Each structure stands twice: as structure tokens, then as C-alpha cells.
Amino acid sequence: MEPILLLVHTEPDGTLAKPALEALAAALALQGELTVGLVGAQTEPAANQIAGSGAARFLAVTGEPLAEPRYSTDAAAAEALCRAAGAAIVLAPATSRWSRALPGVAYRLGGRVDTHATSLTVENGAPAVTRWFYRQRMEGVLTRSQRPWLVLLDSGCVAPWSGPAGAAEAEAVAVDTPPTRTSVTGVQAPKTDEQTIRPDAKLLFVAGAGWTKKQADGAVHGPEAETLILGFLRSANASLGGSKSLVDLSGEGEAVLRFMTHLNQIGQTGATPRHPKGLSTCCHGEEPHVVGWRFVNQRRAINLDPNCGWARGKADVLYVADAFEVMRHVNRLLGAAAK
Numbered sequence: 001m002e003p004i005l006l007l008v009h010t011e012p013d014g015t016l017a018k019p020a021l022e023a024l025a026a027a028l029a030l031q032g033e034l035t036v037g038l039v040g041a042q043t044e045p046a047a048n049q050i051a052g053s054g055a056a057r058f059l060a061v062t063g064e065p066l067a068e069p070r071y072s073t074d075a076a077a078a079e080a081l082c083r084a085a086g087a088a089i090v091l092a093p094a095t096s097r098w099s100r101a102l103p104g105v106a107y108r109l110g111g112r113v114d115t116h117a118t119s120l121t122v123e124n125g126a127p128a129v130t131r132w133f134y135r136q137r138m139e140g141v142l143t144r145s146q147r148p149w150l151v152l153l154d155s156g157c158v159a160p161w162s163g164p165a166g167a168a169e170a171e172a173v174a175v176d177t178p179p180t181r182t183s184v185t186g187v188q189a190p191k192t193d194e195q196t197i198r199p200d201a202k203l204l205f206v207a208g209a210g211w212t213k214k215q216a217d218g219a220v221h222g223p224e225a226e227t228l229i230l231g232f233l234r235s236a237n238a239s240l241g242g243s244k245s246l247v248d249l250s251g252e253g254e255a256v257l258r259f260m261t262h263l264n265q266i267g268q269t270g271a272t273p274r275h276p277k278g279l280s281t282c283c284h285g286e287e288p289h290v291v292g293w294r295f296v297n298q299r300r301a302i303n304l305d306p307n308c309g310w311a312r313g314k315a316d317v318l319y320v321a322d323a324f325e326v327m328r329h330v331n332r333l334l335g336a337a338a339k
């Protein structure tokens with residue numbers, strides 16, 4: 001197996017987050033000589049964190065300009081590490097930071113990059129990348145002859161490396177970080193309990209347009225829908241997805257579910273998240289939506305219509321029931337269990 005460089009950037013406390021540890025596990029499985037390239041304002045805690053991983057060499061580009069994600073500084077650091085390591089295969093977690101910087105680095109090195117890889121293995125003695133195409137409808141396995149070959153591994157595909165910490169000394173790689181024209185003055189983020197997209201959640205809860213439709217009494221029950229959905233998300237710590245019909249309604253400014261945005265949309269023109277379980281509510285389960293459930297293992301749906309899409313082999317269990325009633329009851333049970 002050719003030499004491998006694992007490129008990882010550190011978190012504000014200098015350690016490595018889960019996507020980096022997943023990429024480390026994938027790199028170790030290749031059984032080639034592994035160099036770890038660390039980037040960040042602090043890199044020593046990260047080197048110590050994975051000292052016991054069996055990596056042959058640690059390289060680091062460390063410095064304050066690398067505290068914040070920025071294309072120019074990240075690309076300069078990654079390029080210097082790739083040149084110093086001279087590795088043929090460069091693996092990195094598909095964080096937003098690396099997804100932005102590494103395609104440009106591949107170009108500078110005269111190499112190639114593949115994004116959204118779900119695995120990197122050895123087939124017939126050569127590295128091979130697996131990824132999905134056409135909105136996760138087809139899976140492809142590909143190899144490349146160009147080197148260096150940079151591969152961005154999607155998170156959630158490999159169990160993260162875990163092992164005892166130790167003491168590792170990284171060789172410092174010098175980089176002339178380019179002058180920066182942007183400075184980060186702060187971060188504005190929603191409060192944690194309002195963050196509805198939780199990639200690590202065990203359950204994906206999907207709301208469809210039915211929540212905003214007239215119900216049996218002839219009225220629309222928007223405020224109750226909001227309370228039921230948010231109540232469930234908070235007590236189950238679930239991630240929230242939406243159908244296109246529902247997020248489009250929210251985008252058009254209609255008085256519907258105010259916390260729902262296009263970022264929540266699951267499907268062909270939305271996201272394909274990875275969760276062990278999924279519960280669809282008031283959503284018809286049409287193919288352009290369900291294609292986004294490719295990586296949801298156990299699927300359940302609640303719909304009034306026994307002939308909805310979920311009933312046609314798309315869900316493991318379909319509850320033909322009123323989702324308002326079911327979720328009211330589920331929330332009561334969860335509330336009672338929490339006491």
C-alpha cells in the first residue's frame with residue numbers, strides 16, 4: 001500500500017473531533033505507512049490524543065492564523081503538509097473546513113480530489129473509493145492513477161478510532177501563511193436547544209406538509225403542530241427533517257412551522273442524513289423525498305392514508321393514524337418518563 005497522509009484540523013481546545021477520528025480509523029485500515037498532518041492554533045493536544053494510534057510520523061502546522069477556518073490559510077497549511085509528507089494518498093474528514101480548502105490544494109499539487117467518499121479500501125492492491133451518485137441512487141467504486149489523490153471522507157461512515165492517549169511529538173512544518181483580508185470578529189449561532197439539525201441524533205423526525213393542512217374539524221392547527229414537534233424534538237433529542245412541500249411553505253413566509261428552513265429538507269433536492277432510526281409524520285412518502293432516507297436504517301411513518309407512499313415498501317412500520325393524536329400521546333409518555 002502506498003504511503004498515506006491523514007490531514008486533520010484541531011478544534012478550539014486543540015483536540016480532534018469525531019470526524020477526524022473516523023478518518024483516522026479509515027486511514028489505519030489501509031495498513032500503509034501513515035503520517036498524520038495536524039493543522040490548528042494548537043496541535044499538541046491532538047498529537048497526544050492519537051499518540052497510540054500507530055501512526056509512523058506526526059507533522060504539524062501550528063499558529064494563531066489557523067485558529068479560524070479560512071481558505072487561504074487552510075490551503076497553505078494543507079499544501080505544506082502534503083509536500084512535506086510526500087504521500088501518494090491524502091485522506092481527510094469532509095468537514096466544511098476541508099471541503100472548502102482541499103480541492104484547491106489538489107489543483108496546486110497537480111493531483112486529484114474526490115469528495116463525499118463513504119469508504120476508502122484496498123481492492124486488488126490499489127486504493128479504491130466508494131461514493132454515491134445521482135442523489136444516492138447508485139453506488140460507485142473508483143480508483144485513480146493520478147497522485148497525490150486527496151479523498152474527503154463523509155462523516156458517520158466509519159466507527160471513530162478510540163485508544164489511549166499518550167505523548168507524541170509532532171515535527172513542525174514551516175509555512176508562510178498568506179496575509180489575510182478577513183478577520184473573524186465573533187460567532188452567531190442559534191441557542192443549542194433551538195438547533196434542530198443534529199447529525200449525531202439516534203432519531204430523525206420528519207415533518208411533512210400534512211401538519212399545516214386542514215384537519216378533521218375543518219381547521220388548521222399550526223401552533224399545536226409547533227408545540228408537538230418541538231416538544232418531541234427536545235425530549236427525544238431528535239434531529240428535524242422536513243419534506244419539500246413543508247419547507248417551501250415556510251420559505252414563502254406562510255404562518256407555518258417557524259423553525260423549519262430549507263436546511264431541514266430531506267430528499268432528492270435536500271439532504272441525505274445518516275441516522276439509525278427515522279419517524280415520518282404527515283408526509284406522503286413520495287420517491288423524491290424518500291430517496292433522502294437512503295442512510296436511515298429503521299423507518300416508521302404516521303399517515304392517515306393507508307395508501308400513502310410509505311405503505312408501498314418504503315417504511316418498516318406504517319401507523320395509519322392521526323399524527324396529532326399519536327404525538328400528543330408520545331409526548332405525554334416521554335414527559336412522564338422524564339419525571
Ligand SMILES: Cc1cc2nc3c(=O)[nH]c(=O)nc-3n(C[C@H](O)[C@H](O)[C@H](O)COP(=O)(O)OP(=O)(O)OC[C@H]3O[C@@H](n4cnc5c(N)ncnc54)[C@H](O)[C@@H]3O)c2cc1C
Pocket residue numbers: 207208209210211213215242243244245246265266267268269270271281282283284285286287288289292302303304305308321322323324
Ligand atoms: C425534481 C423534484 C425534486 C424533489 N425533491 C424533493 C425533496 O428533496 N424532498 C421532498 O420532500 N420532496 C421533493 N420533491 C417533492 C415531492 O415529490 C413531494 O411533492 C413532497 O415530498 C410532498 O411533501 P409532503 O409529503 O409533506 O406533502 P403532501 O404530499 O401534501 O402530503 C401530506 C401528507 O400528510 C398526511 N396527513 C395530513 N394530516 C395528517 C394527520 N393529521 N396525521 C397523519 N398524516 C396526515 C396526508 O395523508 C398526506 O399523505 C421533489 C419533486 C420533484 C419533481
